[in-house]
Amino acid sequence: MKRFVQLVVCSVIAIAVTAPVHAATATSSFNVTANLTSKCEITVAPAPVVFTYTSFETAAVAATGGGFTMRCTNLLPYTLSVPGGGTLIGLVYTLGTSAAGGTGAGLTTASHSITGSMAANQSGDCAAGSCTATDTHTLTITY
Incomplete structure (x- = not known):
């Protein structure tokens, strides 16, 4: 009987060790959401806009300076505006x-x-040999 019990125990262990293991999986889909706030920014402020004018110029005088750089979110349309003068x-x-x-x-x-x-x-209005004046304007980027 003892031998029989040992044989049964050994058989059970052998079956447990050699029995195939089945893995199971479960899946579920999920969403990933990104929220982006678009913007534009001036990266280099406008350089001064300068007119060098002599009274009674015979032709219009173009300003020098005024360069600036900017960037906006990729694909974002924008408009530029300054006061008319x-x-x-x-x-x-x-x-x-x-x-x-x-x-x-x-x-x-x-x-x-x-x-x-x-x-x-x-x-022009100047009571000296030369005069200088400055006014401040605002560059507007609309997006």
Whole structure:
């Protein structure tokens, strides 16, 4: 009998060791959501817009300077605007931008400039040999 019990125990162990193990899996799908707030930013502020004008110029004078760089979220459309112009020391000028706008290119910056023109045949207001005046304007990027 003892031998019989030993044989049964050994048989059970052998069956347990050699029995195939079946792995099971369960799956489920899930969502990944990204929320992006698009924006534009000026990376290099506009350089000063400068007019060098002599009273009674016979032709309009273009401004120098005004360059700036910016970037916007990739594919984001934007527009550029500045005030139409003004008057400094009796000289009337107009302002604009080198482009009306564009489309963002992500990390790649876009170079633009603020343009200006001062009409011909202006006298100006100056009680000295030369005068300088400064006015502050705002560049607006709309997106």
